[in-house]
Amino acid sequence: GAGVSQTPSNKVTEKGKYVELRCDPISGHTALYWYRQSLGQGPEFLIYFQGTGAADDSGLPNDRFFAVRPEGSVSTLKIQRTERGDSAVYLCASSLIRRENTEAFFGQGTRLTVV
Amino acid sequence: AQTVTQSQPEMSVQEAETVTLSCTYDTSESDYYLFWYKQPPSRQMILVIRQEAYKQQNATENRFSVNFQKAAKSFSLKISDSQLGDAAMYFCAYRRGYGGSQGNLIFGKGTKLSVKP
Numbered sequence: 524g525a526g527v528s529q530t531p532s533n534k535v536t537e538k539g540k541y542v543e544l545r546c547d548p549i550s551g552h553t554a555l556y557w558y559r560q561s562l563g564q565g566p567e568f569l570i571y572f573q574g575t576g577a578a579d580d581s582g583l584p585n586d587r588f589f590a591v592r593p594e595g596s597v598s599t600l601k602i603q604r605t606e607r608g609d610s611a612v613y614l615c616a617s618s619l620i621r622r623e624n625t626e627a628f629f630g631q632g633t634r635l636t637v638v
Numbered sequence: 639a640q641t642v643t644q645s646q647p648e649m650s651v652q653e654a655e656t657v658t659l660s661c662t663y664d665t666s667e668s669d670y671y672l673f674w675y676k677q678p679p680s681r682q683m684i685l686v687i688r689q690e691a692y693k694q695q696n697a698t699e700n701r702f703s704v705n706f707q708k709a710a711k712s713f714s715l716k717i718s719d720s721q722l723g724d725a726a727m728y729f730c731a732y733r734r735g736y737g738g739s740q741g742n743l744i745f746g747k748g749t750k751l752s753v754k755p
Contacts, residue, residue: 556742565642565729565745566683579742612681616743627743629683 525549527630529615535636536605544600544633548617555598556627557590558614566614572598573620605637640665642732644746651720652754658705659715659749661730670734672706673743674715677727686728689713717751725753 528547536542548555553574558566568582575595583589587605592598602609612634616627641664651657663672674686689697689706696704701721705714717724730746 558743563747565731565747566743568742568744571742582742614681614683616683626685626688632681634681 529630546598546615552617556616560612642746650752673731675729
């Protein structure tokens with residue numbers, strides 16, 4: 524596609540429910556990142572995929588958070604037993620894996636609200 | 639661990655004037671990249687300018703330029719001839735740059751820029 528696409532744009536869910544957030548990266552981009560941006564803060568790294576595998580998941584806050592990228596393209600961020608503190612904008616970014624000029628392109632994010 | 643600090647939560651500039659946004663960072667690495675991103679209300683992060691740490695020359699992109707002081711670990715953004723469309727949140731970010739890996743971005747808390755007509 525022309526850019527990184529994230530769906531849904533907004534998601535409201537009840538505390539304790541399960542949610543899935545989808546990211547469709549730019550075609551051909553093998554690197555994919557998830558970030559979480561809480562109100563008034565900069566984005567914080569969650570997880571990095573290189574192809575199909577999670578190369579770095581050190582930013583995931585706890586085991587309620589999980590992400591997959593089974594075919595090396597679309598990725599899904601999964602949150603179990605959501606809590607009000609999970610409310611944030613979840614941003615996805617993709618890039619080529621190249622040392623020079625490796626610009627990360629961001630989607631418009633999913634605003635998750637847990638009520 | 640690397641950190642990025644933006645000490646100006648909000649800034650304001652008159653249209654057509656110049657404004658400078660501050661950023662400092664902390665790292666023990668010698669090879670890295672620094673970025674300024676713009677985030678309008680649409681939420682999409684847009685790359686404004688990039689600086690490679692090994693380059694002494696300050697990066698410039700049209701009305702946007704940086705003052706990169708490696709020894710002081712300072713990376714400020716100057717916006718010249720400010721336009722109404724420049725109003726947004728601006729984030730300074732750091733990325734490691736070594737080997738063939740990409741490395742994730744570390745962001746500051748952002749500066750909200752307002753442009754007055």
